[in-house]
Amino acid sequence: MSNRITHIRKPNVNSPLEHITHVKGVSSNGEFTLTVPAVIDYLKQNYVFYVQAGGRQVNVTHQKSAAGNEYIKTEPDSTRKDNLLSLPQF
Numbered sequence: 001m002s003n004r005i006t007h008i009r010k011p012n013v014n015s016p017l018e019h020i021t022h023v024k025g026v027s028s029n030g031e032f033t034l035t036v037p038a039v040i041d042y043l044k045q046n047y048v049f050y051v052q053a054g055g056r057q058v059n060v061t062h063q064k065s066a067a068g069n070e071y072i073k074t075e076p077d078s079t080r081k082d083n084l085l086s087l088p089q090f
Contacts, residue, residue, distance in 0.1 A: 002027065002028075002048045002049075002050060003025055003026075003027040003032065003042075003047060003048065003049045003050070004025050004026050004027070004049075004050055004051070004052065005023045005024070005025040005049055005050065005051050005060060005084065005087065006024060006025045006026060006051075006087065006088075007023065007024040007025070007087055007088050007089060007090040008020045008022070008023055008024075008084055008085070008087050008088075008089055008090075009021050009022035009023070009024070009089060009090055010089065013089050019036075019071060020036055020071070020072065020084060020085075021035065021036060022034065022035055022036065022090075023036070023039055023049075023072075023084075024090050025049075036070075036071065036072055037070070039060070039062075039072055040062045040070050040072065043060070043061065043062045043072070044062070049072075051074060051083045051084060051087060053074070053083040053086070058074045058075055058083050059074065059075045060072050060073070060074055060075075060084065061073060061074070061075055072084065
């Protein structure tokens with residue numbers, strides 16, 4: 001099942017350094033709002049999450065920082081920016 005992420009939430013909307021805590025989007029089952037740990041759990045179960053960027057579908061993956069914290073990001077594409085951080089916030 002494909003899940004399109006359309007919005008993100010960060011603790012401080014204006015901070016470029018804050019991490020994403022929640023995502024909002026749509027799937028064939030309707031709208032959803034999930035925490036990042038929930039998205040990571042779904043990704044580990046082979047669910048597909050993506051964003052629309054430049055008319056293309058860019059998949060979301062999960063990574064682990066050097067400190068051991070898991071987070072989500074988009075796969076590399078034609079832009080250097082993380083497409084998730086370009087989404088509107090809710």
